[in-house]
Amino acid sequence: MQHTFKPLLTLALAACCSLAQxxxxxxxxxxxxxxxxxxxxxxxxxxxxxxxxxxxxxxxxxxxxxxxxxxxxxxxxxxxxxxxxxxxxxxxxxxxxxxxxxxxxxSRIGLVVKQGQPKPAIGTAAELKQTLLAAKSVAYSDSASGVYVQNELFSKLGIQPQLAAKSTMVERVPVAGEVARGQYQVGLQQVAELLPVPGVSYVGKLPEELQSVxxxxxxxxxxxxxxxxxxxxxxxxxxxxxxxxxxxxxxxxxxx
Structure with a gap:
């Protein structure tokens, strides 16, 4: 009987030790x-x-x-x-x-529009500038990418005054989700935060010369x-x- 239970006891002790760790x-x-x-x-x-x-x-x-x-x-x-x-x-x-x-x-910053909407051109600085100026509303996050968009990107493009009245820093929730709901026409956030959200079309990354990594x-x-x-x-x-x-x-x- 000892020989029968000894292997079982060994296994039980091993399982207990594993759980303890x-x-x-x-x-x-x-x-x-x-x-x-x-x-x-x-x-x-x-x-x-x-x-x-x-x-x-x-x-x-x-x-x-x-x-x-x-x-x-x-x-x-x-x-x-x-x-x-x-x-x-x-x-x-x-x-x-x-x-x-x-x-x-x-992580690099990208842009989305609501699913079904035409994808705007953003491959160059001039195209991105025109897209943002033409947008009725622009959203960006309250984390690192949004701080850059608000404090640097708009200034680099020379459009900060025009964007001030129609751009919004979205707190806590994913920007793409707000775009999907139709709250904003264009959304800017880190690509990894845009891709998992349904209801939007991913347009692409910002031009590298305007990128914030x-x-x-x-x-x-x-x-x-x-x-x-x-x-x-x-x-x-x-x-x-x-x-x-x-x-x-x-x-x-x-x-x-």
Whole structure:
């Protein structure tokens, strides 16, 4: 009888140890990398045994859902994925371990119109300028891409006065979703945030000379409950093996 139950006991102990090692990780992620994370997170959970709880919010801004505001309120996170310079600010504040910072992907800005509407020309600076001037309304996000559009892009094109009255910074919700609902004629946001939204037609990226490339990075908050497991997740998200999935969401791999 001892010989019969010993292998069963060994298996049971192994299962218990495996369960004990599994961690429940809370991951806060902002829009630009979210589509890639939603693809890769379940794959990582399946191979690691860890449970990932996802919390969505912008990298910056006044919205209570913004990651810095969540952390300021004392919300718990094991991993934060966000715009690189916003992450750097959290590192300066002592809220994220500087040694944990991992570069994930680069994101460029694109443009959408409501599905069924003609796609305007935006391949050159002159075409983009004309498209924005002709649009009845223009929307952009309250995160990194929208800050650039509002503070720099319109000025570079020499159309800031004309766009001031008909452009809107959309807080918290995806810009493409508002365009799909007919709230705005044209939407500007990071490509990876535009592509997953139904009801719009993706026109393309802004011309490279007018582009703003946003680096997405990740780190581990200083109060993380599972820093070792969090590091394993970040190593996976930045690994060469997952770059095809990252690029498929509209992001560009970080040169290594």
């Amino acid at each position: 599994a961690a429940e990780l809370t991951v806060m992620t902002s829009g630009g990398f979210t589509a890639a994370y939603q693809r890769l997170g379940p794959q990582y959970a399946a191979r690691s045994g860890d449970t990932l709880t996802s919390v969505l919010g912008p990298s910056m801004g006044k919205a209570p859902q913004a990651i810095p505001n969540r952390l300021a309120r004392g919300e718990h996170a094991d991993v934060v994925i966000m715009v690189g310079y916003a992450l750097d600010e959290l590192i300066k504040q002592g809220k994220v371990d500087p040694a944990s910072r991992v570069e994930l992907a680069d 946003t680096r997405f990075a990740a780190g581990i908050p200083t109060g993380a409950a599972h820093p070792a497991e969090a590091k394993q997740l970040l190593d996976y998200l930045a690994s060469p093996a997952v770059q095809d999935s990252v690029r498929a969401t509209g992001l560009d791999s970080v040169p290594r």
